[in-house]
Amino acid sequence: MAIPTPVNGQITDAVTQTSVSVLGSAPANAMGMIYQSAAHSTSILFQNAIQAQQQASMCSQAATNMGVMQLYSVNTMAGAQATNKLSRSDNSNTLLTLLVILAATRR
DSSP: OOOOOSSOHHHHHHHHHHHHHHHHHHHHHHHHHHHHHHHHHHHHHHHHHHHHHHHHHHHHHHHHHHHHHHHHTHHHHHHHHHHHHHHHSSHHHHHHHHHHHHHHHHO
16 A cells, blocks of 8 residues: 555555556557557558559550550551552552553543
């Protein structure tokens, strides 16, 4: 029991026991806070990993879509390039001149 004071001894004992209880549970509370902080950090880590995986999936889908679009437009692009080459050369003018001469000689 505590030293005699004007306060009842039972009250001082109860306050002393409560203080000891608080001091005794402090390490456990601190470890609980550390575990909560570690769990929160780990959950943020997993959220970031999932977000990165979703972004990579969207990029791969876009790349696949572009590849399929290029595969479907191969014939169109080949025709466009051939037309472009013909329009740049003098072959079209020569062919047109030959057609006019042939049409004139048939009459």
